[in-house]
Amino acid sequence: MKLNALGSRLPRLTFWRGLLFALWILGAYVAVIRFTKGLGAVTNLRDDFPWGLWIGFDVLCGVALAAGGFTVAALVYIFDAGKKYHAIVRPTILTAFLGYLLVIVALLFDLGRPWNIWHPIIMWNPHSVMFEVGWCVMLYTAVLALEFSPVVFEKFRWRWPLRVMRSLTIVLVVAGVLLSTLHQSSLGSLYLIVPQKMHPLWYSPLLPLLFFISAVGVGLAMTIFESFLSHRAFRKELELDVLTGLARGVILVEVIYLTVRFLDMAGRGTLSFAFHPTREAGLFWAEIFLMSVVPIVIYSVPKFVVHRTWLFWGAVSTVVGLVMNRLNVSITSLEGWGGAYFPKWQEIVVTAALVATGFAVFEWVARNFPIFPREETAEEAALAGEKPAYA
């Protein structure tokens, strides 16, 4: 059955694999240039524009798009949202884990002296937002590795580590939620220190709060999006009622986001900038509509929120809008100060190669480890259902 599915898909897979290998070869070439000739040889970064695509997309978006990990874990294990959500926990944790690993790889490209990436462990500066982000990302990646470890233990039938991890579940989930709350918001705090450099449409003392809320929203949206991809790739059945639940969560979160964002702007008198005929205003409204308004509208229609196509496009809109938001904060809003920035093709290649790697590794793990309850239930039930079966 599995083999058949693979066989009938071979041409499509070949295309994607070809693309992946092409990106890897290009990425390796860029890596060689970057590590022998310096960042300037492969990026458009400069003194007055020191952070580009690799920070704006790979790190800021990468971390936000991985927010499903802590959001869903909190829903399931702390708020006990219901049994039906258990099915999406593992693929979501996997997505988050891979997301963070890719963020770290991206940092190895972006840092000027990547061999010193471990320095925050022993060289402290608690006054630095970057120091806090570094610690949280490090600890949370460790938490995600532990949260994911039962999948590996199950696969290899290591019984006692599995039992240890199960007993630690709630501690790990709480730690993960706290660490995520801290660094999701801190990625916004990074920009608090440059009030005079940023465009008023994006600078706000509430950046940390806005980053956190939008991360929760996109975490839910990414979980919907990822369910559809798994559905297509592995013919996994869609848990529509689960996705509908998540979509309703998206409405709630995005309504809160819009309220906070616009009240804040109105309160500080920056709302008028949104009505000037500028490129920034256009990008601002695009971001607001795609990330928040479109999903709220789609998911508020009772017929749409239970319909697979609409569920999918609502999630896509949220994800695209969030990416726009993070790029607007990290690039658009600073172009007035530092001049225009557009990434070199080498920067884009590395980013694309990392994203493609993420998809490829997810696919490989999903095919080889018990990620989805459906496919593995029979096998797994025999294995794990009765505890003594392990010994």
Added chain:
Amino acid sequence: MSKGILVDISLCIGCESCMEACRTANGLKPTSQRRLSPDNYVIVENLEGDVYYRHACMHCEHATCVSACPVAALEKTELGPVIWHAEKCMGCRYCLQACPFQIPTYEWHNPVPSVRKCTMCYDRIVAGGQPACTEACPTGAILFGEREDLIAEAQRRLREEPGKYVQHIYGVREVGGTSLLYISHVPFEKIPFLARNLSVQEPLPELTWRVLSKIPNLVGFGGVFLFGVYWIINRRIKLERMAKENQLEAKEDFIEELPPEQLDSEE
């Protein structure tokens, strides 16, 4: 005591002696570039006509770059200079991003890149000397000394020639104070790298510290809240399950010693 440099824009004749002295003292490569770069720690900028001004690190009292650096590679020394420690830096470039004066420069074409900027000739100051630039200046447009003394000197000049100077000492309050102090006969609004921070009186690190200092509380309350919610919900589920089991048992064994409500409350 904290050292500083007083820049009197009205005295600068644009001879660039300071740039030459800096190049020699710091072993910088000759370059035709007319902007701050890894080989230009200081630039004499021509504003208009015969008005020139010094463009280099301001050595802030509450340095934004120092607060931003995750590994404390940047240090505000007690003597005043802000210096960079190569062996600590991991190259995140948050200092370049954060600097309100856009001073630090990066070796973009070096595989082992350094952050480069004016050090106020820290080594020379430690040895009891003064920066190469102030030593070389033929007109006294840049003056090295104790920051407090320099402020007094600046005040004296403003007082003695009120018609000549703009009545403001730049760097006493801007971004919380800087070791470099400027007085000028042209409005500060005209000098681009200074103008952008004219209205910023608060040390910029405060903006991030305000948030960072809330973290311990957030973790404390957050942890208690999350465990609390988990405990309450979990307990309710357990109680429900127990009540059901008790009911079942009761039915199976035909024993009805206690009604389920009482079992509940006992639990």
